[in-house]
Amino acid sequence: KNPSSSASGTSPGAISSSSQPTGISSSIVDVSSLSVEEASKQAANVQYGADTKVVRFGNAGALGETGPTACQYYCDLANIAFNGKYRFDFYPSEQLGNETTMLENMQMGLQEVMMTTLSTMATYSPDLNILDMAFCFNSSEQAQYYIAQNEQIWKDLDDAGYVFVAYNLQRNPRMLFCTWPLENASDMKGMKYRIPNLPIFEANARAMGATPVVTAYSEYTFALMQGIVDGGDSAKDAYYSAGFYESAPYASEVDFAYPFESIFFAKSFWDTLPAEDQEVFKSLGSQVEKYYNDTIKDEWAEMKTELIDKGVTFVDCDRQSFIDATSQLGYELQETDLFKTEKLYEKVLAWNAEFEKANPA
Amino acid sequence: MTSFDPMILLYFGTFVVLILLQIPISYAMLFASLEYLVVNHESFIIFAQKTANSFADFNMLALPAFLFVGCFMNEVGLTDRLFLMLECWLGHLPGGLAHANVLASMLFAGMSGSALADAGGLGTIEVKAMSEAGYDKNFSIAVTAASAGIGPIIPPSINFVIWAFLSQTSTMAMFEAGYLPGAIMGICMMVWIVIAMKTQNIKCPKSRRYTWRERFFATWKSLPALGGPIILIAGITTGVFTPAECGTVAAMYCVLLAIAIRRFNWAMFSKALRATIASTGMVMCLCASGMVFNWLIVTSGITTVVTNALMALNNRILILLLLNCLLLFMGCFIGAMQIEIMMAPILMNLATALGMSYIQMGVMVVLNITIGIITPPFAPALFVTCKATGGNFESALKYTIQFLIPLFITLMLVAYVPQVTEFLPRLLGTLK
Amino acid sequence: MKAGIRKIGAILDCFNNALELLAGLSAFVMMAMLCFQVMMRYVFSNPIYGIDEAVIAIMVWVCAVGWATVYWQNGHAILEFIVKRMSQNARRVIFHLTNAIVLLISVLFVPASCKLFKMQEHLRPIGGLPFGKAYYYALPVVVMSIIVLIYCVYKTIAYIVLDDESIVAPDAREEGNILD
Ligand code: NA
Numbered sequence A: 001k002n003p004s005s006s007a008s009g010t011s012p013g014a015i016s017s018s019s020q021p022t023g024i025s026s027s028i029v030d031v032s033s034l035s036v037e038e039a040s041k042q043a044a045n046v047q048y049g050a051d052t053k054v055v056r057f058g059n060a061g062a063l064g065e066t067g068p069t070a071c072q073y074y075c076d077l078a079n080i081a082f083n084g085k086y087r088f089d090f091y092p093s094e095q096l097g098n099e100t101t102m103l104e105n106m107q108m109g110l111q112e113v114m115m116t117t118l119s120t121m122a123t124y125s126p127d128l129n130i131l132d133m134a135f136c137f138n139s140s141e142q143a144q145y146y147i148a149q150n151e152q153i154w155k156d157l158d159d160a161g162y163v164f165v166a167y168n169l170q171r172n173p174r175m176l177f178c179t180w181p182l183e184n185a186s187d188m189k190g191m192k193y194r195i196p197n198l199p200i201f202e203a204n205a206r207a208m209g210a211t212p213v214v215t216a217y218s219e220y221t222f223a224l225m226q227g228i229v230d231g232g233d234s235a236k237d238a239y240y241s242a243g244f245y246e247s248a249p250y251a252s253e254v255d256f257a258y259p260f261e262s263i264f265f266a267k268s269f270w271d272t273l274p275a276e277d278q279e280v281f282k283s284l285g286s287q288v289e290k291y292y293n294d295t296i297k298d299e300w301a302e303m304k305t306e307l308i309d310k311g312v313t314f315v316d317c318d319r320q321s322f323i324d325a326t327s328q329l330g331y332e333l334q335e336t337d338l339f340k341t342e343k344l345y346e347k348v349l350a351w352n353a354e355f356e357k358a359n360p361a
Numbered sequence B: 001m002t003s004f005d006p007m008i009l010l011y012f013g014t015f016v017v018l019i020l021l022q023i024p025i026s027y028a029m030l031f032a033s034l035e036y037l038v039v040n041h042e043s044f045i046i047f048a049q050k051t052a053n054s055f056a057d058f059n060m061l062a063l064p065a066f067l068f069v070g071c072f073m074n075e076v077g078l079t080d081r082l083f084l085m086l087e088c089w090l091g092h093l094p095g096g097l098a099h100a101n102v103l104a105s106m107l108f109a110g111m112s113g114s115a116l117a118d119a120g121g122l123g124t125i126e127v128k129a130m131s132e133a134g135y136d137k138n139f140s141i142a143v144t145a146a147s148a149g150i151g152p153i154i155p156p157s158i159n160f161v162i163w164a165f166l167s168q169t170s171t172m173a174m175f176e177a178g179y180l181p182g183a184i185m186g187i188c189m190m191v192w193i194v195i196a197m198k199t200q201n202i203k204c205p206k207s208r209r210y211t212w213r214e215r216f217f218a219t220w221k222s223l224p225a226l227g228g229p230i231i232l233i234a235g236i237t238t239g240v241f242t243p244a245e246c247g248t249v250a251a252m253y254c255v256l257l258a259i260a261i262r263r264f265n266w267a268m269f270s271k272a273l274r275a276t277i278a279s280t281g282m283v284m285c286l287c288a289s290g291m292v293f294n295w296l297i298v299t300s301g302i303t304t305v306v307t308n309a310l311m312a313l314n315n316r317i318l319i320l321l322l323l324n325c326l327l328l329f330m331g332c333f334i335g336a337m338q339i340e341i342m343m344a345p346i347l348m349n350l351a352t353a354l355g356m357s358y359i360q361m362g363v364m365v366v367l368n369i370t371i372g373i374i375t376p377p378f379a380p381a382l383f384v385t386c387k388a389t390g391g392n393f394e395s396a397l398k399y400t401i402q403f404l405i406p407l408f409i410t411l412m413l414v415a416y417v418p419q420v421t422e423f424l425p426r427l428l429g430t431l432k
Numbered sequence C: 001m002k003a004g005i006r007k008i009g010a011i012l013d014c015f016n017n018a019l020e021l022l023a024g025l026s027a028f029v030m031m032a033m034l035c036f037q038v039m040m041r042y043v044f045s046n047p048i049y050g051i052d053e054a055v056i057a058i059m060v061w062v063c064a065v066g067w068a069t070v071y072w073q074n075g076h077a078i079l080e081f082i083v084k085r086m087s088q089n090a091r092r093v094i095f096h097l098t099n100a101i102v103l104l105i106s107v108l109f110v111p112a113s114c115k116l117f118k119m120q121e122h123l124r125p126i127g128g129l130p131f132g133k134a135y136y137y138a139l140p141v142v143v144m145s146i147i148v149l150i151y152c153v154y155k156t157i158a159y160i161v162l163d164d165e166s167i168v169a170p171d172a173r174e175e176g177n178i179l180d
């Protein structure tokens, strides 16, 4: 829970600066081969001076989860790479405020970097809402293709003052769980379905036939336990780590949405950085992305085994029936003012087809 | 340690000097934060942002609701029936009324979130009844003031709501964690009453034995008032509603009840609403400016410094003892909420370092600072009781101070035995 | 001059009373709405989308107004035990200082909250409400800071002119504003 960087050591990091990417000045240390553990160790030895720039990096998750570990990794790598030019302090567990607050912090110059789920940015770029729509995409890759193609998103985010160094940290897909088995969409009738206070989730729940109940995330576990809600959805790892499985032991891996984590800088800060430093920050983004994507899938496999041991039933569910239940959802939503782009859903269908064609299964 | 900013001493110094000079505590926090913002060239939009953010926290909805319930119940005058009922059952026993006093506070605590509502409302009736029965008045005041402290421990509790808000834990889990320590607190006090009566020859005459008919009639009359705590306990343990909803349901119950027994009128309704706004405004202002102040505490690195300094002692028992002494000391001067708000980042950090749950830490903190309400120089609960009953502060102090013994025993149990706080949340599954 | 200031004080007092009652009634409406939502969920299994966000909107307004009304009544939490024992002259200096500090903070609050409003103005409505977050998030703080600023300007001037302690300090007979 502490701002993480610490430099109690006396010797400067003995880091070899061979094999540097081309175009990067020699004062920048190559960190591309450092693992999380190595980075953590070496970062402890970095020394900072009076002219060190302090960079505040915030995240909502608690230390120990993959997301915050990735954030810490990014901070360590940056601290080592620039050898004390910047000092990235990592603040997990909403220490700098909840996600909305942190986003505002960035606009106000109170914070420089953060990691959050990409669809959270829908407040600034409504087209990102579709990432949370049930069964809009079939894979993380397909969803990434959409994000890359839709220029409106990048224009909006730039206008709002955020610069992304990574947005392809693939969380585990969203799944459903309930106190009874959800084999197909008709099983969701009468289910009190926990949603965050966001219209897209309300629409999802209604389309699938459930009764949406708004509950704060901090009361989610409790609400399940006491029957305020019967079930809901979450990214798969949260089902395990937040303990939802204890009250709702029937899991349906319908993969109804593909969420991403993203790391981004405040534009006001980013624009003060030299171009070569910006390049390094972007490459660190890719490095952390790779670490995250390699870790999270394995982690879920382990969690799943453990969940089954603990008595969780992974329901043999009919994904198609859920897809059918929500087949009109996209058309309905594109008529509301939920998205910015006109007829967004139809455009997404076209991009999805384009992607399928280029990447046949 | 890289990030300790020595300027923090200036900010803290300013803050302490300003609050000693009777500047509103929230404005003192904002002014100290302003220094920080100016020194670090940061935007003061943070004032508005943290303010709006604290106001918009869904779980804080519980606050006006519980405040309203406390004010309104005293206005309607249902609480006296609770004490009268207990008097009928216990009055004839040695020290019976003193025990009834403690038990009434435990029941009242089940629907009110604050100690002073107990001391100022129910307390008047308790002291009057005990004095009329021939009890030593100073002892009666002492029992009343001390037992009022159960209010913030047995849920609902405003201080628990605020701790949950600050530490982003479940309000519900905090509530569940409070029942057992609250019960222990009451039992310890009742044991102390027996000891004090035996050893100090305090005047505690037995009153007459009430008939069974009288007892059942008094119980019947107090049922509507008992409905409040029963709804809340049922709601909290079975979870029909979230804490915020729980408070509002209790509020609506009180209003409907007042209408049903024909004690409802506009004057007292609007008085209770005004009192609710006065308290809500003050508390939320503290929370909001506290969030600004916390930004300074979190980003200046002082949490790490304090945590590391304490953890360097490398002795869990000693660290906890020191922490408790510090909190008790602060509790003698500053209100509970202010301490929670100022210390939350450090306390959370310490809890993690000590391997304590935020829940146990929260109950411990609230208990500590609640003890401050009967400890001089301020002792607000004692002051309010004396004011409401025409008693004398100095002479009541002699017996009041003795109640620190049962309170301290409860505190030690909470601090060193995690099960005391965590048993119930675990049983009900809110805590894993 | 003195009479004029007293008159203004009386008007502000009236205004504040009305504001407090309005906030109180809003708080009650908010509680009733939340209760209704519980009932809709339990009895009819059909909670109404939008109530939760509306309740928050009211809460923010109630808190903001509450902050202002409490300031007018000198009801914000303070520590009295030192100043209480000070001489009349020392107290006078301290109360002028209090006014100056509140004035400074309030002056900063106005542009701060206006900037926050601008930041949020273009955000889409959420939670089923027809208007955006700015109107129940930044705007209440704008309104609050303007009201507090007006109150504070009045108090600063009135205390200089009238030298009446009840303008700037809570009634000495009430022991602080401690709530535990
Ligand atoms: Na209570």
Ligand code: NA
Residues within 6 Å of the ligand: B101, B102, B104, B105, B123, B126, B143, B144, B145, B147, B148
């Ligand atoms: Na009592």
